[in-house]
Amino acid sequence: QVQLVESGGGLVQPGGSLRLSCAAPGRTFSSWAMGWFRQAPGKEREFVAAIDTTWSGRIYYGDSVKGRFTISRDNAKNTVYLQMNSLKAEDTAVYYCAAAITIVRMQIGHGIDYWGKGTLVTVSS
Numbered sequence: 045q046v047q048l049v050e051s052g053g054g055l056v057q058p059g060g061s062l063r064l065s066c067a068a069p070g071r072t073f074s075s076w077a078m079g080w081f082r083q084a085p086g087k088e089r090e091f092v093a094a095i096d097t098t099w100s101g102r103i104y105y106g107d108s109v110k111g112r113f114t115i116s117r118d119n120a121k122n123t124v125y126l127q128m129n130s131l132k133a134e135d136t137a138v139y140y141c142a143a144a145i146t147i148v149r150m151q152i153g154h155g156i157d158y159w160g161k162g163t164l165v166t167v168s169s
Contacts, residue, residue: 046070046158048141053163056131060167064126066141066160074098076157077147078117078124082137082165092139093126094150102147108134131167138162 052064066078079094093115096102103115114127124141141160142150149155 048160050163073122074119079150084137
């Protein structure tokens with residue numbers, strides 16, 4: 045069982061930055077592909093970013109966040125991060141951390157093994 049706990053959400057002005065963190069206590073963190081999804085009110089869940097296990101190094105981003113968001117992981121801290129820059133009002137959503145046995149599951153948004161409870165990001169002036 046993998047428990048994912050997100051933090052770092054909040055209110056930020058357009059153009060601002062936030063960094064989300066997802067802690068995943070346990071000895072198997074490095075073997076999981078990790079990712080972020082988001083869901084805005086009234087909209088479907090959207091893939092944001094994913095990072096594979098360290099030996100692979102593969103990273104993928106959703107089209108709407110490319111060039112603005114950066115995903116990274118620190119296996120020593122069992123934590124994955126999402127650095128969000130140049131935030132826009134349309135980035136407002138609940139952001140969910142996810143873990144999957146393969147990064148392909150992150151890309152297709154199906155077969156995710158574990159989900160966090162989410163953290164709210166609000167971009168507004």
